[in-house]
Every structure is written in C-alpha cells, then in structure tokens.
Amino acid sequence: xxxxxxxxxxxxxxxxxxxxxLSLDIKKGELISFLGPSGCGKTTTLNMIAGFLDVDGxxxxxxxxxxxxxxxxxxxxxxxxxxxxxxPHMTVFENASYGLKLRKVxxxxxxxxxxxxxxxxxxxxxxxxxxxxxxxxxxxxxxxxRALVIRPLVLLLDEPLSNLDAKLRQKMREExxxxxxRVGITTIFVTHDQEEALAISDRIAVMNKGKIEQIDTPENIxxxxxxxxxxxxxxxxxxxxxxxxETNGHASNIRVLGSSFSLPEVxxxxxxxxxxxxxxxxxxxxxxxxxxxxxxxxxxxxxxxxGSKTRYILKVENARxxxxxxxxxxDPATLKEGSTVYATWYSNDLFTSSKEVVS
Amino acid sequence: MSSKIMTQKNVPLTTSDTGKIRKKRRDILLxxxxxxxxxxFFFLIPLLFLFINSFKTFDPILGIxxxxxxxxxxxxxxxxxxxxxxxxxxxxxxxxxFISILISYPVAYYISHSSGRKRNxxxxxxxxxxxxSMVIRCYGWVILLSKNGLINDxxxxxxxxxxxxxxLYTEFSVILGMIHVLFPYMVLSIVGSLERIDSSIINAxxxxxxxxxxxxxxxxxxxxxxxxxxxxxxxxxxxxSSFVTPxxxxxxxxxxxxxxxxxxxxVILNWPLGAAIGFILVLISxxxxxVYSKLLTASKKGVAIQ
Numbered sequence: 001x002x003x004x005x006x007x008x009x010x011x012x013x014x015x016x017x018x019x020x021x022l023s024l025d026i027k028k029g030e031l032i033s034f035l036g037p038s039g040c041g042k043t044t045t046l047n048m049i050a051g052f053l054d055v056d057g058x059x060x061x062x063x064x065x066x067x068x069x070x071x072x073x074x075x076x077x078x079x080x081x082x083x084x085x086x087x088p089h090m091t092v093f094e095n096a097s098y099g100l101k102l103r104k105v106x107x108x109x110x111x112x113x114x115x116x117x118x119x120x121x122x123x124x125x126x127x128x129x130x131x132x133x134x135x136x137x138x139x140x141x142x143x144x145x146r147a148l149v150i151r152p153l154v155l156l157l158d159e160p161l162s163n164l165d166a167k168l169r170q171k172m173r174e175e176x177x178x179x180x181x182r183v184g185i186t187t188i189f190v191t192h193d194q195e196e197a198l199a200i201s202d203r204i205a206v207m208n209k210g211k212i213e214q215i216d217t218p219e220n221i222x223x224x225x226x227x228x229x230x231x232x233x234x235x236x237x238x239x240x241x242x243x244x245x246e247t248n249g250h251a252s253n254i255r256v257l258g259s260s261f262s263l264p265e266v267x268x269x270x271x272x273x274x275x276x277x278x279x280x281x282x283x284x285x286x287x288x289x290x291x292x293x294x295x296x297x298x299x300x301x302x303x304x305x306x307g308s309k310t311r312y313i314l315k316v317e318n319a320r321x322x323x324x325x326x327x328x329x330x331d332p333a334t335l336k337e338g339s340t341v342y343a344t345w346y347s348n349d350l351f352t353s354s355k356e357v358v359s
Numbered sequence: 360m361s362s363k364i365m366t367q368k369n370v371p372l373t374t375s376d377t378g379k380i381r382k383k384r385r386d387i388l389l390x391x392x393x394x395x396x397x398x399x400f401f402f403l404i405p406l407l408f409l410f411i412n413s414f415k416t417f418d419p420i421l422g423i424x425x426x427x428x429x430x431x432x433x434x435x436x437x438x439x440x441x442x443x444x445x446x447x448x449x450x451x452x453x454x455x456x457f458i459s460i461l462i463s464y465p466v467a468y469y470i471s472h473s474s475g476r477k478r479n480x481x482x483x484x485x486x487x488x489x490x491x492s493m494v495i496r497c498y499g500w501v502i503l504l505s506k507n508g509l510i511n512d513x514x515x516x517x518x519x520x521x522x523x524x525x526x527l528y529t530e531f532s533v534i535l536g537m538i539h540v541l542f543p544y545m546v547l548s549i550v551g552s553l554e555r556i557d558s559s560i561i562n563a564x565x566x567x568x569x570x571x572x573x574x575x576x577x578x579x580x581x582x583x584x585x586x587x588x589x590x591x592x593x594x595x596x597x598x599x600s601s602f603v604t605p606x607x608x609x610x611x612x613x614x615x616x617x618x619x620x621x622x623x624x625x626v627i628l629n630w631p632l633g634a635a636i637g638f639i640l641v642l643i644s645x646x647x648x649x650v651y652s653k654l655l656t657a658s659k660k661g662v663a664i665q
Contacts, residue, residue, distance in 0.1 A: 051565075073568050076568070079563065079566045081559045081562070102567065150568065
C-alpha cells in the first residue's frame with residue numbers, strides 16, 4: 001500500500017546521529033510535510049531521499065524497490081530547492097528541458113511537455129528569458145516546472161516558499177497544492193512554518209531531534225498532539241503544571257494553580273506530577289463565577305487587539321494564561337486592564353500529551 | 360535584455376535628494392582617485408608619449424627627431440623578420456594561456472572542493488612560484504635544461520640519447536618558464552569562479568538525471584568561464600609583455616616583442632622604432648583579448664564575462 005517507505009533510516013554527521021532510525025510510509029499521491037525546527041533533520045532526510053546524502057543505516061524504498069543505493073541521477077526524484085537552483089546560463093526553456101534531454105526524449109515531445117509544464121505554472125511566453133530576468137515567484141515556478149516535467153516518482157520541495165514575501169508565499173502555496181492534486185504526484189514538503197504545513201498537507205510529520213514525534217492529519221496534529229513537543233511547536237499553548245490528588249480508575253482529581261478539578265480519562269498515580277495544555281482560543285473569560293466550567297479567578301494584565309480577535313493576558317497566582325477571544329464574541333472594550341475576571345474552560349479542552357501520561 | 364528587470368517605480372526626487380545622490384557619487388569617485396591618479400600619470404600619459412614618439416623620426420644623436428613620419432610602422436609591417444617576432448609573441452602567449460588553463464583547472468577544482476587548513480596550504484603551494492625572484496627561477500630552469508644541464512646529463516648517462524637535446528633557447532623553454540610563473544594567476548581566478556557556483560545548482564543537475572560527467576560539462580564548466588577568461592587575460596597579457604623569462608630562457612634565438620623593444624631602445628637607441636614596436640604590442644594584445652572575450656561570450660550566453 002505504501003508508495004514511498006523509509007525503513008529505519010539513520011544519518012550520522014561526525015558520529016552524531018542527526019536522523020535516528022526514522023520510519024515512514026507515504027501513500028501514492030499524498031502530500032506529506034516534514035515540519036520541525038531547524039536542525040531537526042527534515043532537510044537531511046529529504047536529501048537522503050533525493051540521494052545527495054548517503055544513508056548510514058536503514059532503507060528507502062519506492063514501490064517496494066530499494067533506491068537508497070542509487071546515485072541521485074538514477075533515482076528520478078524531482079526536487080525544488082530552497083533557492084530554486086535554476087541554471088543561470090540557460091533560458092527558461094533550456095532549464096525546463098534539461099531533464100528531458102538527458103532522458104533522450106524526442107525533440108517534438110520535449111517541446112510539447114515543456115510547453116505543458118510551463119502552462120501549468122502559468123509561464124507561457126517566458127521560454128527565452130534567463131533566470132536573472134525573472135522575479136522570485138517566477139523563478140519558483142520554473143523550478144517547479146523543471147522538476148515536474150521529468151515525471152518524477154516523488155516531488156521533493158525543500159522550503160520552497162521561504163524566499164518569497166508573505167503575500168506571494170500564500171498564493172504560491174495554494175498553487176503548489178492545486179498543481180500537486182492535479183498531477184496527483186506523491187510529494188514531500190519540507191518546512192519550518194507550521195501554518196504552511198497545516199494549510200497544505202494531507203499529513204504532517206512533526207520532526208524533532210532526528211525523530212518523527214507524530215505523523216497525522218493537520219487536524220489531529222493540532223487537536224490531539226501526542227507529545228509535549230508537538231503541542232508546543234504547533235500553535236500556541238498554555239502549559240499548566242498539576243499534581244494528582246487522588247484517582248479512582250476513571251477520573252483523577254488534579255490540583256492546578258491553587259485549586260482542584262476532576263479530569264476524566266487521566267489515570268496516573270496519586271501524588272505524581274502532570275502537565276496539562278490548553279490552546280489560547282479554548283479559554284473563555286467571564287465577569288462572574290461559572291459553576292458549570294473549570295473556573296479561575298484572575299487579573300486581566302493586558303489586552304492586545306489583533307483585528308478579528310483580542311489576546312488577553314491573564315494572571316492566575318504566579319502563572320500567566322493567554323486567551324484569544326473573537327471580538328464578535330466578546331467586546332474587548334467591556335474589560336479593563338487590571339480588573340478581576342474569571343478564566344474558564346471545559347475539562348475536555350485540556351489535553352495531556354500521551355508520553356507524559358505513560359511516564 | 361535587462362530592461363525588463365530594471366524597471367523601477369518612478370519616485371519623484373526632491374532637490375535635496377538629487378543633492379544627496381550627487382554627493383554620494385562624489386564620495387565614491389573619491390575612493391577611485393588614488394588609483395586613477397597612478398593610472399593616468401604612470402600608464403596613460405606614458406602610453407600617449409609612446410604613441411606620439413612612435414611617429415617621430417630617428418635622430419642618431421638625440422634618439423628622437425623633430426619631424427613626423429610613418430616609416431617605423433611601415434618598416435615593421437613590411438619586414439617579415441619583425442612580423443615573425445610579432446607572430447611568435449602571440450603564439451607563445453596563446454600556447455602558454457591554453458596549457459595554463461588545462462593544468463590549472465583540475466588544481467582549481469580540487470582547491471575549491473577542499474577546505475580549512477588543507478586549502479590554505481594548497482593555495483600557498485600554488486602561489487610559491489611567485490615568491491621566488493623571476494631571474495633566480497629562470498636560472499634554475501637553465502641549470503635543468505641547458506646542453507650540459509641535469510636533464511641532458513641524465514638522458515646521456517642512461518643512454519637514451521647520443522648527443523644532448525636542444526631544450527634551452529627554444530620556444531618550448533620560454534613557454535615552460537612562462538607557465539611556471541603565471542599558472543597561479545589562472546588557478547586563483549578559476550578557484551574564484553568555481554566557488555561562486557552554488558552547490559544546489561550542481562545537485563539540481565544530478566537530480567534531473569545528469570551524471571557527474573555530464574553535470575561538469577553542462578553546468579560547472581560554462582559557469583566557470585568568467586574565471587577562465589579573467590585568468591586568460593592575465594596570463595596572456597603578462598606573457599606577451601614579459602621580458603626576463605624570454606630573455607634568459609629564449610635568448611636571441613627566440614626573440615619576442617619586448618626583447619625587440621629592448622634592443623631598439625637600449626642597444627640601438629632607436630627610440631621611435633622601439634616606441635612603435637611597443638605600441639603595436641599593446642594594440643595586438645588588446646585586440647586578442649577582445650576577440651577572445653567575444654568568442655567566449657558567444658559560446659555561452661547568460662554568463663557575464665568581463
């Protein structure tokens with residue numbers, strides 16, 4: 001079923017493992033993002049798939065055939081580089097036809113396929129231009145056309161949008177997804193931008209320190225992070241430290257910030273410490289005590305107007321909580337900085353990361 | 360070609376803006392001034408005098424006569440002896456340049472792919488011929504190449520030859536000596552252009568299906584042409600104008616333009632003819648370099664040579 005498989009892939013630089021026994025199955029036609037901070041091994045992994053780096057252990061297979069021992073020019077992987085890596089001494093046409101000429105495709109077919117590829121990326125009429133005569137976005141399109149025209153097994157995108165300005169980045173990422181779906185090509189998209197990954201991916205592999213922390217759909221990554229790292233890396237999160245007061249097998253009574261509440265489905269030993277997370281948009285603010293929800297008395301320290309929503313910084317005991325509330329839901333003008341308000345949430349808005357529960 | 364990308368938004372300039380720009384330009388010109396002064400006083404003006412004097416008559420007492428004439432140019436261009444010297448000078452220059460490219464490129468490629476201490480030592484090693492005096496280095500070659508020199512001695516003793524080979528005082532020995540001094544210039548300028556090639560461009564070529572061999576000829580070599588050109592200009596013009604090396608390793612048998620000029624100016628004291636020969640050398644060198652750059656630019660568009 002899996003189209004591209006990484007089986008326990010290892011990469012060492014100077015005796016240090018930068019990719020640690022990484023395994024991953026990618027389905028045909030899927031768009032997978034490698035998301036993680038710099039140094040997490042995402043680009044290293046991509047370079048191993050492309051063949052620019054040798055694997056120091058494990059295997060990479062496409063449709064069950066190992067490819068990790070092939071040199072890069074025999075792998076038939078299409079790559080778009082972060083800086084596009086267009087050949088500066090060749091025109092757009094020459095750049096796009098480079099891979100086809102090497103494949104001994106007939107002249108007329110080269111012409112036709114390059115034409116199609118350039119049409120796909122909206123660059124008809126630019127055949128005779130040189131890369132230096134193109135804008136960043138246009139260079140990006142040429143790089144994409146050049147990679148797709150060879151009909152590669154897998155399309156590899158190495159932070160392709162990081163050199164573009166914010167507006168163009170959003171437009172290009174939509175175009176890339178559209179083209180990817182139209183061609184139906186299996187794609188790996190390396191990025192450190194979580195918003196980008198959430199917006200375009202079928203699945204996201206969140207990477208940290210050479211390992212995949214979690215691989216899942218964007219929704220699950222955001223709503224059910226499986227580790228402390230994922231919950232902190234994806235989106236913003238409030239972190240609460242608590243102690244388990246008692247537990248009865250179905251629910252536990254947990255003491256957090258001076259008061260306690262019951263939390264279902266948490267079952268760890270009495271007296272042990274637990275870390276709880278809650279997204280800023282899950283915290284609500286009330287001017288009165290709410291008995292139906294978990295409720296903390298707090299001081300509204302600051303509010304920041306962010307357009308459609310307002311960010312409230314709440315101080316509870318010694319801890320600060322961030323709450324993001326839509327301005328249509330709550331008019332920020334009715335709350336004064338320094339006043340006492342109640343931060344409330346439902347117990348199912350809280351999540352622990354499974355790793356912490358296990359340990 | 361570049362007009363499309365040069366379009367900028369037309370921001371109206373205020374008078375204080377133009378004043379500032381003018382001041383900035385003046386400041387930049389100021390940086391150029393010391394070099395410009397040296398260039399004008401020690402190169403352009405002497406060259407102008409050379410040019411003017413080459414049209415003066417020869418006076419056996421004063422050297423340079425009073426009246427104007429074209430006879431020196433006529434003499435040079437109608438005498439096969441002089442034309443042979445000119446052709447030999449250009450030939451030695453071209454062969455030296457060509458062989459320098461061939462032996463320098465692999466070295467430059469190796470240096471540009473090494474790093475750290477190794478790279479520093481290699482660069483120092485390459486530069487070492489430049490640290491030794493030109494004369495000393497040439498006499499070193501004389502010891503090796505002469506009739507009773509080390510090479511002939513060894514060949515005779517091993518019985519490979521019956522009588523000593525004539526290696527010294529040939530075009531070969533001049534070219535050998537020239538390459539020895541000048542190839543560092545070629546290596547360094549090729550290293551410079553190889554380093555400017557982004558490694559991801561090489562990876563892109565590999566990724567698209569080109570093996571290392573094809574990648575070299577389709578990507579690396581064309582993109583390093585500017586370095587080859589810069590090195591060629593240096594090596595060719597330094598060879599064509601060199602005096603010491605051809606004088607010691609070539610002697611009177613291998614006369615080149617600079618030797619001819621020296622003879623006219625310092626021995627025969629015919630300054631105007633010396634000036635004409637010197638000026639012809641400058642002119643021919645310049646033309647050769649311009650033609651060469653045109654050929655290179657025509658072969659690969661998109662790479663800026665110059």
